[in-house]
Amino acid sequence: MIVFENEILKLNELSFEEFKCSIEKQNLIDEKYGLNDSENQNDSIFIEVMNQLINECDEGKKNYMLYKMFQIILKDENRVVGSISLKNYYKNEKGFYEIGYGLNEKYRNKGIMRGALKNFIEYFFCNDYAEGFYAEVLKENPPSSKVLIANNFEKVDEYEDLYVYKIIK
Numbered sequence: 030m031i032v033f034e035n036e037i038l039k040l041n042e043l044s045f046e047e048f049k050c051s052i053e054k055q056n057l058i059d060e061k062y063g064l065n066d067s068e069n070q071n072d073s074i075f076i077e078v079m080n081q082l083i084n085e086c087d088e089g090k091k092n093y094m095l096y097k098m099f100q101i102i103l104k105d106e107n108r109v110v111g112s113i114s115l116k117n118y119y120k121n122e123k124g125f126y127e128i129g130y131g132l133n134e135k136y137r138n139k140g141i142m143r144g145a146l147k148n149f150i151e152y153f154f155c156n157d158y159a160e161g162f163y164a165e166v167l168k169e170n171p172p173s174s175k176v177l178i179a180n181n182f183e184k185v186d187e188y189e190d191l192y193v194y195k196i197i198k
Contacts, residue, residue, distance in 0.1 A: 032099070033148045038141065039102040040113070040149060045086065045093040051100070052079045055109065064102065067109035068133070075131065091117070095126075101145045103136070110136040113149050124160035125195075126153075130176075138172060143179050150180060154198045161197040168192060 033040040041062065043051060051058045053076070055067050085091040095118065101111040111132035119127040128149075132142050153159040164182065166173045168190055177194040186193035 033152045034104075035144075035148060036104070038104055038145055038148070040145065040152070041100045041102055041109075043098045043100060048079075048093070048098045049083050051098070052076055052083070058100075059109070062102075063107075065106060065108040099149065101132070101141065103141065110141065111145070113145060119163035125163060126159055126161075127163045127165070129164070130173075143176050146176060146180050150196065159198070161195060164194045166192050166194065 030042050030044075031039050032042045043058070047058055047061075059065065059067050082091065082096055086093045086096065095115060097115040099113045100109045101113065102108065103110045111130065113128060113130040116127040116129050119125050128146075130142060130146060150162065153162075162182075163185075164177055166177065174184075174192060174194070177196075180196065182194035182196045184192050185195045
């Protein structure tokens with residue numbers, strides 16, 4: 030279901046069944062939504078983590094309503110180029126979700142994620158779905174930190190290998 034659209038991109042919220050399908054068979058989701066081949070570029074670590082989440086949801090250990098996946102569709106190519114996901118409440122702080130995001134490599138450093146994240150946050154804040162968001166970023170990934178800072182996140186914590194950013198409505 031398209032939850033946001035502007036002149037450059039669309040955010041498509043996946044149902045749990047679509048999410049499961051997108052991990053291994055993105056071409057079926059592409060066909061369902063009339064998209065060009067998204068050249069599924071999920072790496073093995075992403076697939077492993079997502080499959081673990083799917084299994085925990087299937088077993089009733091986790092609630093998919095707190096683990097939503099949104100695909101980023103680049104309109105001029107009509108294809109999925111990345112995703113943004115909710116990853117449950119951050120450290121059980123109700124109303125504050127942890128988010129994760131990724132962009133296929135050939136679309137990085139073009140401002141796409143900065144814009145997608147901006148629209149994602151606006152959508153959740155305008156509809157009163159969240160009080161705020163947290164994001165953890167590996168220190169070795171400065172471009173990701175720049176995306177968060179450009180979207181008004183502030184660094185609130187630091188660990189050996191990562192930074193923690195937060196934005197409040």
